[in-house]
Amino acid sequence: MLAVAYACSPERLQLHSVPGQPLRVDIPGHRIGLSLSHEPGLSLAAIRDGGAVGVDLMRIDAALDWTPVALLYLGAEACTEIGRQPPGQQAGHFAQAWTALEARLKCRGAAITEWNRELEHLLAQAPLRMLGLPPGFAGSVALGPSSAME
Numbered sequence: 001m002l003a004v005a006y007a008c009s010p011e012r013l014q015l016h017s018v019p020g021q022p023l024r025v026d027i028p029g030h031r032i033g034l035s036l037s038h039e040p041g042l043s044l045a046a047i048r049d050g051g052a053v054g055v056d057l058m059r060i061d062a063a064l065d066w067t068p069v070a071l072l073y074l075g076a077e078a079c080t081e082i083g084r085q086p087p088g089q090q091a092g093h094f095a096q097a098w099t100a101l102e103a104r105l106k107c108r109g110a111a112i113t114e115w116n117r118e119l120e121h122l123l124a125q126a127p128l129r130m131l132g133l134p135p136g137f138a139g140s141v142a143l144g145p146s147s148a149m150e
Helices: 067-073 076-083 087-108 115-122
Strands: 014-016 024-027 030-039 042-049 053-059 129-130 138-142
Touching: 024 067, 030 087, 030 138, 042 053, 042 138, 053 087, 067 076, 076 115, 087 115, 087 129, 087 138
Parallel strands: 030 053
Antiparallel strands: 014 024, 024 030, 030 042, 053 138, 129 138
16 A cells, blocks of 8 residues: 555665564655554554554453553543443543554654653643544544654
8 A cells, every 4th residue: 555655666665663663664765664453354444644543443342340440540630530431431541542652652652651740741742633434443644743753
């Protein structure tokens, strides 16, 4: 798809996957941010010319015990906010918060880590958009600064 879009041969695409950096593809004259996410029944790709991008997708699972995961990775405030939602909506709110976290982590090239204020501050710098997806799915996309591609 990228080779066709940028009118070059697939051999000229250079995929860079380096721990601690966002995923990217180099094409002569372009540095393209790339992020992928998959759940059975749906796959997403986010592509951004000249800047980092992160995308995440999650199937909403009403049977999931989300509380311990939310406390550990999203923080007490987010966990409390999810718990304030009507019981039938909590799984969807958790999935949306989780995909926001994962999209921002991917955008920064960062590994998942336990919640802390410093991480929250760092990740909040990546603009975030919730995705309109088919029922039963939640998803988010985050954009990083162009300098995040270096």
